[in-house]
Amino acid sequence: MRINPDFRKVAILAANEAGKALKKNFRKKINISYKKDLTPLTSVDLMSDKIITGLIKKNFPFHGILSEESGENFGKEFTWIVDPLDGTTNYILGLPLFAVSLALIKGKEPILSAIFNPITEELYLAEKGRGAYLNGRKIRVNRMNNLSRVILHFDRGTDLEGGLKMINKIAPRIRTVRFHGSPDSDICPVASGKIEGFLNSKAHYHDVIAGAFIVKEAGGRV
Incomplete structure (x- = not known):
């Protein structure tokens, strides 16, 4: 399946830019509130969300966005699934186990995704039919049978x-x-x-x- 290369470019850009913001504010004082289900929400979640959704809207104004922090807006053909800070509790505690996460779906089928940990600087990327990559190197699951x-x-x-x-x-x-x-x-x-x-x-x-x-x-x- 051939995918518009601009989708990949924007996914990488959004992950990196949001990641920079997360890294800059890591282990610093941030505002924390709690949702109805008692899961935490920080000012950094919202900052990351604003960066990602802003880049998507600027480059693909007709795409939908489903974000954990800013709600749902499904597109007619393409929708981005965004988690601007996966691992919010870890982030609050100063534990470097968190990531920025984006996936692009066409209809109901994922065709592209990017996950970035700005502390380890690991960027995972996958495109439908083209495999998965870690910082540009192709990766495969292992075949452990023990x-x-x-x-x-x-x-x-x-x-x-x-x-x-x-x-x-x-x-x-x-x-x-x-x-x-x-x-x-x-x-x-x-x-x-x-x-x-x-x-x-x-x-x-x-x-x-x-x-x-x-x-x-x-x-x-x-």
């Missing part, structure tokens, strides 16, 4: 009880399960072959769509 050596990352999603049941079932059979609190940061190492899998129980669409697409383009199963 279950006792498998490492999994886990995120509770919206169903803690269901997630814990999954963990209790599989944890005794594998090497280890790790929890980091940033779904995109946890999914990307699967795509680059550093770990073998990611588990999530009833995830929000915007929390995993970008990472899941990168894993799929890296040869993984989703």
